[in-house]
Amino acid sequence: MTTIINATNIHRKFGEGNLVTHVLKGIDFQVKQGEFVAIMGRSGAGKSTLLYQLSVLDQPTEGSVVIDDTDVLKLNEKERTSFRLNTLGYIFQNYALIPDLSAEENVMVPLLMKGLTWEEARSKAQKSIDDVGMSGKYNNLPAELSGGEQQRISIARAIAGKPKILFADEPTANLDSVSGQQVIDLITTLNRENGQTIVMVTHEREYAVNCQRVVHIEDGKIVDEERLR
């Protein structure tokens, strides 16, 4: 399998002078295409910060990140936005849906941005919503959906554009255990049936058991790595 993410010597510092906080301290991290990797660690260990560097939402203070043969640190802001649109998918812990848009429109917006026509985007959005088991909820506003349902729509939005890599930042953090397990099952299915590359941050071991690899972070460094499958 080819390496789709290759992050080398990643450092991330916040603040200036005496107030500098060194969150990531020289992390090397690779993900192969089709892999489902979990990043685990205690609160404050730096797992989400690592995810943000890998997912082009933030820029490391030092190091390099190559995704799908693109050195993302060399991209300007407009190119990074376009790269995120065309290559990456995101699932945030707070669902991150736009409250003014219906479920269907939430999924459609990135598709329209990709240049699809209204009808194409709508059709793809509905199929994606169907795929996450939310048929019939196209016109519901996020506020009319439960937390688990909102996260499913968030997943539908993330996968509708068929991203090369799906990043999930603690996708079960705000869900009850039943909804959380359903979301994890859905993400696992995406990996197993579609070969979707997934990088997920979680602090709950039970949700990482379906991953192929678990990377443990502590104090800004990778301290352990286990291969589950």
Add this chain to the structure above:
Amino acid sequence: MRNLRIGLLLGLRQIQRANKWTTLLIIFVMMFTFLNLIAVSGILVGLITGAERAVKAEALGDLILTEKDSEDRLLDTESILRELATYPEIEAFSVRYTGGGELEAHYKERRSLTAERDIAQVTVTGVDPILEDQMSGLSDTVIKGEYLDPNEEGYILIGYYYLEEFAEQFGDIFDTIANVEPGDTVRLTVGDISKELIVKGIIQSKVDQVSLNTYITEREFRRLFGRLDRNADQIVIRVKTPGTEATLKEAFVANGLDRLAKIQTYDEGKPKFITDIKNTFNTLGSFIGSIGIVVASITIFIIIFINAMSRRQQIGILKGIGIERRVIEIAYVFQAATYALIGSGLGALLTYGFLIGYFEKNPIHFPFSDGILVAPPEETFIRFLVLFVITLIAGFLPAWMIVRQNTLNSILGRK
């Protein structure tokens, strides 16, 4: 096009899901800003337009024939009148003879030659009462007594500015006579000739040419002033179809009337100060209105800023999932544009559907005019464009400020 489409979708949905009372408030702010912009200058200009309209209706008409620069009077007035009779475009006209005289009241009660005389230097206009009334509606201005009868002689109409009791409000500006009522006798002296006249009526108008004037019949005038050649000082004409005076003037010139008289349309003949005051009031109105625009743009800025700030996380998410900054800016500019359009639309509806008609029927009474609301559509459109563009900028700036913030910080709510 793609950015525009998505921006409009986001903007439209934000408006649809926004708090209805807030939206209503913003639209009201925009509507009143529009009205402020249109109505303030419109009423200021309307004061002058009202005065101008009255001067046109009651004094100067649509076309004015006066003496040529090298002459004292209209040449061959009889020929001019015969020529005028052939134009069906003319609705009414009046031939006026003017001169100055001394009007004296209460001379019979004067006990000694050293006692102060009650006199006023006045303008005297000789008219055909019927033609003048058709032309200027002079009989409508009579507030006491009666209008002149063409078959009677020895009567005079006196403009109320010449009467002390009416002119008091203006201080000592005007030369006046005191306590004169219809039926009283006054003496009009022109050079060495004096004639006793009975006051037929007192006339009142907001047009100085009427209120600061006295009227007698033209026969009486010619005799009193020795104007036996029948050459008049002024002929004023009203056309049947307003706006056709320039065409009629061209016809007059083509038929050689300009050899006998100077021919001017109202716009050419009106005093320049009227245009100057009108322009000054317009500028003043625009200035006052522009303060309204500044207030409205700040209001829109604050509203959009608060709106965008409260949606900072959503903006971050949109950027995070690959939506371009320009799309998000379009969404906010669209909102501002919608508020401006609806507010201005309502303002325009109110202005043209109600206010102009209302002020037409119920003018604001000022001493020198009846103020109306003047809002020419082309000027209104320009003012609307100014308001619209400024609103767009006021909507764009806060969106631009917030959209350019760090994406991750926006998503996480960090400063």
